[in-house]
Amino acid sequence: MYHKLTTVTSVFLLVALSIISWGYSAQAETTLIMGTGLPGGNYYKLGQLLADAVNKYTAQTGIRIKPRPTDGSFSNLKGLQDGEFQLGITQADAEYMAWNGKGHWAKNGKFKGLRTVYELYTEAVTCVATVESGIKTCADFRGKRVALGTEGSGTHINALEALSTCWLKPSDLGQALSVNPPQAVKLMTQGKLDAFFYTVGHPNNQLRKFIANYGRASMVPFMPTKAMSSQAPYYQKYFIWASDYPGLRNHGMKVDTFGIPSFLVTTDKVPAKIIYEIGRIFLSQLEYFKRNLPPMREVDPPERQSKRDLHWGVSAPFHEGIKKLSKERGIR
Numbered sequence: 522m523y524h525k526l527t528t529v530t531s532v533f534l535l536v537a538l539s540i541i542s543w544g545y546s547a548q549a550e551t552t553l554i555m556g557t558g559l560p561g562g563n564y565y566k567l568g569q570l571l572a573d574a575v576n577k578y579t580a581q582t583g584i585r586i587k588p589r590p591t592d593g594s595f596s597n598l599k600g601l602q603d604g605e606f607q608l609g610i611t612q613a614d615a616e617y618m619a620w621n622g623k624g625h626w627a628k629n630g631k632f633k634g635l636r637t638v639y640e641l642y643t644e645a646v647t648c649v650a651t652v653e654s655g656i657k658t659c660a661d662f663r664g665k666r667v668a669l670g671t672e673g674s675g676t677h678i679n680a681l682e683a684l685s686t687c688w689l690k691p692s693d694l695g696q697a698l699s700v701n702p703p704q705a706v707k708l709m710t711q712g713k714l715d716a717f718f719y720t721v722g723h724p725n726n727q728l729r730k731f732i733a734n735y736g737r738a739s740m741v742p743f744m745p746t747k748a749m750s751s752q753a754p755y756y757q758k759y760f761i762w763a764s765d766y767p768g769l770r771n772h773g774m775k776v777d778t779f780g781i782p783s784f785l786v787t788t789d790k791v792p793a794k795i796i797y798e799i800g801r802i803f804l805s806q807l808e809y810f811k812r813n814l815p816p817m818r819e820v821d822p823p824e825r826q827s828k829r830d831l832h833w834g835v836s837a838p839f840h841e842g843i844k845k846l847s848k849e850r851g852i853r
Contacts, residue, residue: 551795552585556597556609559701560590563722564610564783566814567641571785574806575799582798592701594675595625598786602632607791608799612644612675612720613755613782613834620836625673634788636840638796639803642722642816643780645759646679648741649732652770654715656741659687666696668705668717676702679781680718682753683743706731709738716741720781722816724765733768740771745779755781755834782834789840796842 555572558564568588575586586608591597597609598619611619618624622631650656654665662684669691670676677699684690691697695715700708705717706727719728732738740763745756759780763771787796803810810817839847 549583550579550585551583552587553607553791553795554600554605555586555588556591556600556606557588558591558593558610559703561703561727562593563725563814563816564593565590567610567810567817570810570813571799571803574809575802578798578802582802584795584798586799592671592674595673598632598635599625601635601786601788604790608638608785608787610641611784611786612679613784613836614678614753615675616784616786617753617755617834617836624678632837634790635837636787636789636791636796637835637837638785638787638840638843639800640820640835641783641785642819643757643759644675644720644722644783644816645761645780646683646743646778647719647721647723647728647761648680648683648716648743649709649719649728649738650716650741651709651714652737652739656716657739659683659689659741659743661741662687662689662716663693664695665715666698666713667694668698668700668702668708668714670699670718670720671701672699674701675781676718676720679720682756683718683779686743686746703727710735722783722814723761724815726815729766732766736768738768738770740766740769740776740778742777743779744777755836757781757833784835786837787840791840793840793842793845796840797845798842800843800846 555568557568572586572588575584579585589606591600594611594615597606597611598615600606601609616635619626619632619635626632655661656665669680698714702717702719705714708714709717721728740761745758756779760775760777763769763774763776807820811820
């Protein structure tokens with residue numbers, strides 16, 4: 522069983538599948554465009570799974586989801602704000618910045634129409650290094666060739682935070698590359714990279730294949746500092762099971778790091794009855810998601826959640842449709 526130190530589960534997971542319907546007619550069909558992630562990644566896969574689960578009931582609900590590949594969290598939030606998407610997946614740190622007007626949103630203003638739908642799973646700040654690089658702790662990055670993720674991505678933001686735990690910044694590296702994880706894997710295979718960051722849910726099949734085939738990779742541990750926790754309330758201590766990655770050269774059973782919740786998000790422009798129905802369907806299919814997306818195996822049923830877990834990392838308010846689900850269960 523996958524171990525997680527803290528589960529973040531949104532209010533919608535507190536609600537069992539209800540038999541009450543909002544009374545959709547089969548003739549009134551609404552298509553929601555959903556921003557996901559890079560093809561082959563967890564966000565992309567989750568978008569496909571959610572679309573499959575919801576679209577099975579289009580005749581009854583009138584709701585259809587159409588997933589779109591994107592660069593991830595920030596692309597999805599921007600798409601929501603611009604009206605291009607009606608659903609999207611994001612890390613809690615990106616949601617926090619959008620809601621509070623920080624980072625990308627410092628110039629353009631707070632995204633006050635943003636709404637949280639539900640929690641997906643915790644993602645781990647992951648750094649893979651070559652054995653030859655000699656990188657065993659974050660203090661060893663100085664002068665190395667490191668891929669930090671594409672500019673503005675969740676991975677990039679988390680990489681900078683991870684380096685800061687050892688008082689390092691990109692200029693301290695030998696080379697700081699703004700490339701995504703698939704590109705970084707290719708560069709490492711070619712001998713052009715010492716390490717790369719990847720914020721992702723575990724186990725990750727693409728990462729597992731690369732580590733097994735490469736045979737000379739290790740994961741670098743990180744520990745969140747008190748300063749980081751106070752400035753970034755969405756971080757939590759976490760670890761990755763080494764046994765999930767055959768061929769990993771780390772010693773010991775686990776790799777310490779810090780985790781970040783991920784959420785399905787929407788806007789206040791999407792009707793409550795639509796989000797309500799999506800939540801009901803997801804609840805009824807939770808085991809389906811666990812079977813088909815390994816990181817989802819950590820998501821516990823609502824009755825196993827503490828009050829603290831339910832709200833960890835949530836910045837934007839829950840959507841009215843999710844509040845209705847919560848009220849039906851008598852949970853505030």
